[in-house]
Amino acid sequence: MQPQYQMGYDRAITVFSPDGRLYQVEYAREAVKRGTTALGIKYRDGVILIVDKRVSSRLLEATSIEKIFKIDDHIGVASSGLVGDARSLVDRARIECQINKITYDEKIDVEVLSKKLCDHMQTYTQFGGARPYGTALLIAGVSDGYARLFETDPSGTLLEYKATGIGIGRPAVMKVFEEKYDEEADLDSSVSLGLKALHEATEGKFDVNTVEIGSIETASASFKKMSKSEVAQFVENIESS
C-alpha cells in the first residue's frame, strides 16, 4: 500500500494553487456570500446602512442580533458573514479609533480606519496559523465634511461605493441600485430605495423586527442607529406603496 501524498491546495491558507488562487480566502468569501444581506447608500445629506437580521424563529429575541455597530461618533459599520468574526473586527475598529484620538488628538479618517482594518485582514491571507475573517464590512462615516462608504472583504480588498450591498442578497440589491440609485435623493427616498432592494433580496420576508437601520448625516457627523419605531415608520411606508 502506497501512502497518498497529494498536495491539498485548500488546506494551508498561505499556499497558492497552481493557477494562482488562494482557496481558503475564496472559501472565506463564500462565507460572506451566504451571510445575511447588508447594504449601504450615500445620499444627498449623508450615508445609511440597512441590514436584514434574518430572525429564524419566533422564540428568538430579535434585539439580541446585532449587525450594525457604532464604531466612533462619526463612523458605523454593517456586517455580513460570520457574526463572531465581525464582532472581533468591530472591537479592533473601535480600538483603532481611540488610538488615533490619543495619538493625534483627532477623529480618525474613515478611509484611514478602513485601510487599517483591511491591512489586518490581509495578514490572514499571507501568514499561516490562523484562518481569514469570514466577514465583509460596510464602513460608513463622515470625514472632512464628506460622507464616505467603504466595502471590505476577507482578502483585504477595499472599495468605495456610492451604494452597495454584501451577503446573499448582493446580486438583487446591486440590480436595484444600478437601475434606481440617485445620489441627490433625500433620506426618506434613500431608505425606501434601500428597503426596496432588501425586499427584493429577501423575497419579501422582512418586517420591523428583522430590519436594522443606521445613519449618519454629513452636517452632524454623528452616527445613529434608528429606533424600532423609526424603522417601523419606514417599513410601513414601503409596504403600503
Add this chain to the structure above:
Amino acid sequence: MNATSSQEIMQGTTTVAIIFQSGVVLATEKRATMGSLIASKKAKKVYQISDRIGMTTAGGVGDAQQLARMMTVECNLFNIRRGKSISVSAASTLLSNLLNANRYFPYYVQLIVGGIDEKGASIYSVDALGGATQEEEIVSTGSGSPMAYGVLEDRYVKDMNEADAVSLAIRSLKSAMRRDAGSGEGINVVVIAKDRYHEFSEEELAIIGL
C-alpha cells in the same frame, strides 16, 4: 549632574514664536554652549518637520536633533499614508506622547511647534515630559525667554502684519542676547504662511538690518 554630561548640553538658548495676521514666525538665536564654552556660533535651532510646520528646539542638542528627525519621519508617514498634511495640533499631540513615553529617561528639551493647517495658524509649547500647551499669541523658551517675554508682552499686537511680527521677533531675541549669557551670535528667522515655509537667508536678514 557631573561635568561630562553638562558639557554635552546646550543649556542656554532663546527661541520665540509669534502668531501674526496670516501665519507664524519662529525665531531663534544661534549660540550653542558646553558649560561656559561657546561650542557653536551658528547652531540650527529651527527644524522643518512638515510642509507648513516648524519646530524650535532648546536644551540638549542631541536630544533635540533626534526628536526633530523622528517628528520629520512621523509627519512624512502621516502625510503620505493619509493623503493630507498633519495638523499642527496632531503633530504637537504626537510629540507630547513621544516625550511622555520617555518620562523616566527624558529628552532634555523645551520645544515650540508652530505652523499653518486647515484651521489656520497655531503654536504649541511642549516641555520635556510632554506637557503641551497651545498658545494664542506668543511663546518663548530657553534661558533667554524672560528677557524675550519682556519685549513680546510689551509690543505684541493681535493681527499684526508679517513685517512687524518678524521685527518684533528679532527685537525680543536681541534683548535676550544682550542679557543672557547662553544666548548670542546671530538670529535665525522662519516665516510660515499658507503658501510657504520660508527660512530667511543671511542676505535677507542683512536687508532688514541684522
